[in-house]
Amino acid sequence: MLEEYPKEITLQDGFICILRPMTRDDQDALYRFFISLPEEDRRYLRNDATNRILIEKWCRELNYNKVLPILAEHENRILANATLHRETFGWGMHIGEIRTTVAADFQQRGLGSLLLEELSKLALKFNLDKLCAKVVASRTYVTRAFEKNGFVREATLKNFVKILYDKNYEDIAVLVKDLNQKSG
Numbered sequence: 001m002l003e004e005y006p007k008e009i010t011l012q013d014g015f016i017c018i019l020r021p022m023t024r025d026d027q028d029a030l031y032r033f034f035i036s037l038p039e040e041d042r043r044y045l046r047n048d049a050t051n052r053i054l055i056e057k058w059c060r061e062l063n064y065n066k067v068l069p070i071l072a073e074h075e076n077r078i079l080a081n082a083t084l085h086r087e088t089f090g091w092g093m094h095i096g097e098i099r100t101t102v103a104a105d106f107q108q109r110g111l112g113s114l115l116l117e118e119l120s121k122l123a124l125k126f127n128l129d130k131l132c133a134k135v136v137a138s139r140t141y142v143t144r145a146f147e148k149n150g151f152v153r154e155a156t157l158k159n160f161v162k163i164l165y166d167k168n169y170e171d172i173a174v175l176v177k178d179l180n181q182k183s184g
């Protein structure tokens, strides 16, 4: 399933980087990636990704059947992290949840879209029917990035999460992509 990695991808501007699944050895690079994100991006992540213990736990407990993290990398620097979360039992086994974070200097260069496409292809290989993403609704450019890549905003959960930084409530947009939808 993952034998195609590592593989090269080319951004809109010709920049070439590598896509590959995260391994246990990525702890330090992943930590550097998260602490280098602008505060504005970190503020709206669901976890405090500057917490080294949390990152160590993600790497130590790596299980691709539950969470498959795909990294974009260039010369040992992580440029983006995209994760595909799956339920291993129960009524949500056909649904994957997606989270994507791109380094500030690589945003708006098509990398986020390439990663959403990559995770959609992997999800199909895993026989998933749907993908979903839950993002802070006030971040309209983030919801737009998902909508541009085939996700439809299905619901808004009002005052649903509390931002870790300031404990303010935020609405969550639930975006869903139907992987079996035939085009045309």
Ligand SMILES: CC(C)(COP(=O)(O)OP(=O)(O)OC[C@H]1O[C@@H](n2cnc3c(N)ncnc32)[C@H](O)[C@@H]1OP(=O)(O)O)[C@@H](O)C(=O)NCCC(=O)NCCS
Pocket (backbone or CB within 6 Å): 041, 044, 098, 099, 100, 101, 102, 103, 106, 107, 108, 109, 110, 111, 112, 113, 114, 133, 134, 135, 139, 141, 142, 144, 145, 146, 148
């Ligand atoms: C959301 C995110 C993953 C998008 O990645 P990206 O590499 O910037 O996305 P792309 O370059 O592929 O752009 C896709 C679309 O997103 C929209 N978009 C992305 N960044 C934007 C910005 N700063 N302003 C306006 N629109 C933007 C555009 O509509 C764009 O399509 P277009 O280029 O055809 O106009 C990235 O901005 C990010 O990591 N943000 C911070 C972390 C986050 O909030 N992640 C979501 C948690 S699940």
